[in-house]
Amino acid sequence: xxxxxxxxxxxxxxxxxxxxxxxxxxxxxxxxxxxxxxxxxxxxxxxxxxxxxxxxxxxxxxxxxxxxxxxxxxxxxxxxxxxxxxxxxxxxxxxxxxxxxxxxxxxxxxxxxxxxxxxxxxxxxxxxxxxxxxxxxxxxxxxxxxxxxxxxxxxxxxxxxxxxxxxxxxxxxxxxxxxxxxxxxxxxxxxxxxxxxxxxxxxxxxxxxxxxxxxxxxxxxxxxxxxxxxxxxxxxxxxxxxxxxxxxxxxxxxxxxxxxxxxxxxxxxxxxxxxxxxxxxxxxxxxxxxxxxxxxxxxxxxxxxxxxxxxxxxxxxxxxxxxxxxxxxxxxxxxxxxxxxxxxxxxxxxxxxxxxxxxxxxxxxxxxxxxxxxxxxxxxxxxxxxxxxxxxxxxxxxxxxxxxxxxxxxxxxxxxxxxxxxxxxxxxxxxxxxxxxxxxxxxxxxxxxxxxxxxxxxxxxxxxxxxxxxxxxxxxxxxxxxxxxxxxxxxxxxxxxxxxxxxxxxxxxxxxxxxxxxxxxxxxxxxxxxxxxxxxxxxxxxxxxxxxxxxxxxxxxxxxxxxxxxxxxxxxxxxxxxxxxxxxxxxxxxxxxxxxxxxxxxxxxxxxxxxxxxxxxxxxxxxxxxxxxxxxxxxxxxxxxxxxxxxxxxxxxxxxxxxxxxxxxxxxxxxxxxxxxxxxxxxxxxxxxxxxxxxxxxxxxxxxxxxxxxxxxxxxxxxxxxxxxxxxxxxxxxxxxxxxxxxxxxxxxxxxxxxxxxxxxxxxxxxxxx
Amino acid sequence: xxxxxxxxxxxxxxxxxxxxxxxxxxxxxxxxxxxxxxxxxxxxxxxxxxxxxxxxxxxxxxxxxxxxxxxxxxxxxxxxxxxxxxxxxxxxxxxxxxxxxxxxxxxxxxxxxxxxxxxxxxxxxxxxxxxxxxxxxxxxxxx
Numbered sequence: 029x030x031x032x033x034x035x036x037x038x039x040x041x042x043x044x045x046x047x048x049x050x051x052x053x054x055x056x057x058x059x060x061x062x063x064x065x066x067x068x069x070x071x072x073x074x075x076x077x078x079x080x081x082x083x084x085x086x087x088x089x090x091x092x093x094x095x096x097x098x099x100x101x102x103x104x105x106x107x108x109x110x111x112x113x114x115x116x117x118x119x120x121x122x123x124x125x126x127x128x129x130x131x132x133x134x135x136x137x138x139x140x141x142x143x144x145x146x147x148x149x150x151x152x153x154x155x156x157x158x159x160x161x162x163x164x165x166x167x168x169x170x171x172x173x174x175x176x177x178x179x180x181x182x183x184x185x186x187x188x189x190x191x192x193x194x195x196x197x198x199x200x201x202x203x204x205x206x207x208x209x210x211x212x213x214x215x216x217x218x219x220x221x222x223x224x225x226x227x228x229x230x231x232x233x234x235x236x237x238x239x240x241x242x243x244x245x246x247x248x249x250x251x252x253x254x255x256x257x258x259x260x261x262x263x264x265x266x267x268x269x270x271x272x273x274x275x276x277x278x279x280x281x282x283x284x285x286x287x288x289x290x291x292x293x294x295x296x297x298x299x300x301x302x303x304x305x306x307x308x309x310x311x312x313x314x315x316x317x318x319x320x321x322x323x324x325x326x327x328x329x330x331x332x333x334x335x336x337x338x339x340x341x342x343x344x345x346x347x348x349x350x351x352x353x354x355x356x357x358x359x360x361x362x363x364x365x366x367x368x369x370x371x372x373x374x375x376x377x378x379x380x381x382x383x384x385x386x387x388x389x390x391x392x393x394x395x396x397x398x399x400x401x402x403x404x405x406x407x408x409x410x411x412x413x414x415x416x417x418x419x420x421x422x423x424x425x426x427x428x429x430x431x432x433x434x435x436x437x438x439x440x441x442x443x444x445x446x447x448x449x450x451x452x453x454x455x456x457x458x459x460x461x462x463x464x465x466x467x468x469x470x471x472x473x474x475x476x477x478x479x480x481x482x483x484x485x486x487x488x489x490x491x492x493x494x495x496x497x498x499x500x501x502x503x504x505x506x507x508x509x510x511x512x513x514x515x516x517x518x519x520x521x522x523x524x525x526x527x528x529x530x531x532x533x534x535x536x537x538x539x540x541x542x543x544x545x546x547x548x549x550x551x552x553x554x555x556x557x558x559x560x561x562x563x564x565x566x567x568x569x570x571x572x573x574x575x576x577x578x579x580x581x582x583x584x585x586x587x588x589x590x591x592x593x594x595x596x597x598x599x600x601x602x603x604x605x606x607x608x609x610x611x612x613x614x615x616x617x618x619x620x621x622x623x624x625x626x627x628x629x630x631x632x633x634x635x636x637x638x639x640x641x642x643x644x645x646x647x648x649x650x651x652x653x654x655x656x657x658x659x660x661x662x663x664x665x666x667x668x669x670x671x672x673x674x675x676x677x678x679x680x681x682x683x684x685x686x687x688x689x690x691x692x693x694x695x696x697x698x699x700x701x702x703x704x705x706x707x708x709x710x711x712x713x714x715x716x717x718x719x720x721x722x723x724x725x726x727x728x729x730x731x732x733x734x735x736x737x738x739x740x741x742x743x744x745x746x747x748x749x750x751x752x753x754x755x756x757x758x759x760x761x762x763x764x765x766x767x768x769x770x771x772x773x774x775x776x777x778x779x780x781x782x783x784x785x786x787x788x789x790x791x792x793x794x795x796x797x798x
Numbered sequence: 799x800x801x802x803x804x805x806x807x808x809x810x811x812x813x814x815x816x817x818x819x820x821x822x823x824x825x826x827x828x829x830x831x832x833x834x835x836x837x838x839x840x841x842x843x844x845x846x847x848x849x850x851x852x853x854x855x856x857x858x859x860x861x862x863x864x865x866x867x868x869x870x871x872x873x874x875x876x877x878x879x880x881x882x883x884x885x886x887x888x889x890x891x892x893x894x895x896x897x898x899x900x901x902x903x904x905x906x907x908x909x910x911x912x913x914x915x916x917x918x919x920x921x922x923x924x925x926x927x928x929x930x931x932x933x934x935x936x937x938x939x940x941x
Contacts, residue, residue, distance in 0.1 A: 035839065
């Protein structure tokens with residue numbers, strides 16, 4: 029079995045039990061009393077309508093989940109599709125919604141615990157709240173130390189629950205009486221207008237299915253199992269709720285239904301006298317299992333959402349530290365636990381408020397999620413390839429969006445106010461915090477910006493305003509150390525930055541011998557500062573000419589080249605522009621494997637400049653296609669656009685008979701790379717180096733794509749293969765675009781959604797320059 | 799080290815301190831070997847895991863970086879790997895087999911009794927069930 033399969037050990041049945049186990053706690057055990065007393069017998073329909081809305085959303089979650097089985101669920105989809113503003117709303121909404129739901133579950137737990145044992149009331153806290161606080165603390169503690177819950181236990185709990193409810197259904201059937209259901213005032217004593225507000229209240233009973241998506245990454249065969257588990261668990265609980273609530277109402281007249289523990293009460297009535305007490309106890313124990321299971325799954329799901337948000341820097345990743353001994357995300361669990369306890373203490377007196385708060389936040393998230401689905405489909409995003417697709421697109425997601433928001437309309441004013449306050453809060457969170465940190469830009473924003481010509485102005489400016497600041501700059505890093513060559517390098521860096529509206533980072537890497545401690549150097553920092561200041565002053569002057577923003581950094585290190593690579597990574601550089609001369613002491617520090625590894629895993633594009641004067645008037649680009657020459661093309665284009673360079677493109681073929689083919693290839697290549705007006709040169713003697721040297725005589729600069737073997741590693745290794753660099757008389761710009769593989773990707777071999785947009789270009793047929 | 803040198807050495811690490819201490823201990827005592835640090839993502843076997851898989855894979859990556867940073871020895875090759883399993887000790891032994899490790903090397907961590915009871919004491923299980931040499935190195939006491 030591969031590692032990937034080993035990591036996915038969640039089968040269909042366990043996945044479905046997560047959904048059923050999470051949902052079954054609330055609707056049946058806690059809410060029927062509350063809901064029925066405000067609505068009358070049609071509360072059964074309220075449950076079914078809730079199930080219907082849940083089902084429509086479940087179809088959408090299923091599609092998104094099979095397209096992106098990633099930790100985070102709804103948050104992840106919304107953030108990818110609609111960008112981090114809506115990502116913040118959905119992430120915080122899902123998280124707080126779960127905390128409200130968990131507070132609600134623990135209150136339910138407290139109520140049934142109160143049926144079994146005498147609970148004290150402390151200070152202003154009712155006995156139910158005390159029970160809930162104890163329960164909440166235990167759930168948080170269990171998750172904190174990560175006490176092992178195996179699949180077996182989860183399945184057994186759900187099986188026991190279904191068995192208990194099954195027996196209740198049978199016993200209840202015999203005690204059932206339609207007369208009791210209609211009772212006084214018929215089926216709609218408060219009118220049909222109460223139907224939907226009650227649905228808003230009981231909607232919290234259907235929140236469990238989306239939790240399956242948050243653990244989608246652990247599922248076996250998610251393409252098939254995820255939709256079955258999600259849709260299946262919603263279908264099962266909807267039917268179950270319909271039957272059970274009907275029976276409850278046929279056993280106990282709805283005005284008499286217990287507010288605290290309705291199921292225990294109905295059980296006592298339904299069972300024959302001598303079994304009644306025992307049956308009620310068993311039912312109460314079942315209720316404890318059910319509410320505990322709901323609360324537990326919600327705490328786990330919260331941690332996944334926190335992780336996904338932390339990775340996108342919407343919240344501080346501090347939250348997601350793994351406990352050194354327990355290997356659990358303990359901070360996230362503690363913070364979520366704290367929220368649960370605060371909600372229990374402040375709002376635990378009225379279970380309806382907690383239930384509606386959980387419902388309303390989830391409804392907002394679900395509405396956004398449906399919008400996310402539509403965006404993925406309409407923009408035809410290349411990474412979006414769901415195994416399961418919603419039927420009747422676009423009706424289902426539009427329906428999901430409308431029903432989710434529509435239900436909020438029918439809810440309590442308090443809940444509506446909460447929804448507004450929450451959205452304002454989440455937007456503020458994005459504007460004041462996340463916007464400056466998150467690197468994510470949504471598919472929608474990209475789509476609108478890429479089509480800024482066709483789209484209405486208002487859409488474009490809205491997309492710009494909502495897009496995160498952290499993505500905006502294109503970072504060009506220029507290591508400066510030599511005042512003599514510095515200006516040329518900074519000029520090159522500015523050329524690249526200018527074209528893409530980017531920022532230049534001048535980095536002064538102060539290399540000190542291995543024997544010198546860095547602490548000692550720190551003492552000398554004043555001297556270094558003077559040197560840096562001098563370098564930076566020049567750099568600033570150059571940048572000013574190009575009208576490019578510049579930032580400066582000084583780094584002290586033993587190893588200059590590694591420091592360059594490290595700094596590039598730290599600064600999130602897109603391109604590094606550096607100088608090269610054979611006398612450069614690059615080989616100091618470690619040698620061999622480690623360095624090879626370093627230089628063959630570049631964090632970004634590298635442009636290495638062999639300086640024979642910076643004159644970009646006539647630029648030669650030899651190409652054979654391939655990813656590295658894509659970068660040469662970009663550089664040439666920047667030189668043309670910024671300096672008005674004349675660009676020639678050179679392609680070498682083996683035979684004179686291939687000339688036409690070569691010309692055709694060059695024409696296409698030039699058009700594809702925005703160099704349509706370049707001079708096309710085709711040589712037919714098969715001698716690439718000779719051809720470049722001859723052509724270079726008429727040019728002032730050669731831009732050379734490295735081969736895939738690793739330009740830097742060859743330069744560093746001292747075995748410069750590019751003889752051509754020494755043979756030609758003009759300056760040479762070497763371009764290397766990395767094969768983007770991080771340590772993570774090497775380990776796990778599965779790049780994320782973003783990384784997979786990198787198409788694996790076929791190896792170029794002929795390498796330029798070798 | 800011995801007549802039959804340990805060429806491929808599996809080094810289980812569980813947390814950051816462990817990566818640092820164990821990394822130093824092995825760097826001091828091995829030359830010309832391939833070190834295979836392994837982090838085991840503990841699975842629940844059908845229930846949601848205590849922490850997400852991706853989250854622990856990122857954690858593993860951090861541990862490996864610390865490990866590699868401590869091992870500043872050009873003669874040692876480091877090949878990190880991640881294992882997945884319900885039973886940590888069994889998973890380590892399986893990976894040792896897959897990686898054709900000559901030995902499993904670790905630095906014991908001081909664990910409280912009740913913690914050992916809860917987690918089933920991985921070290922003890924490793925020693926009891928091993929099919930290849932297990933080397934227990936003293937860590938640096940200062941850490």
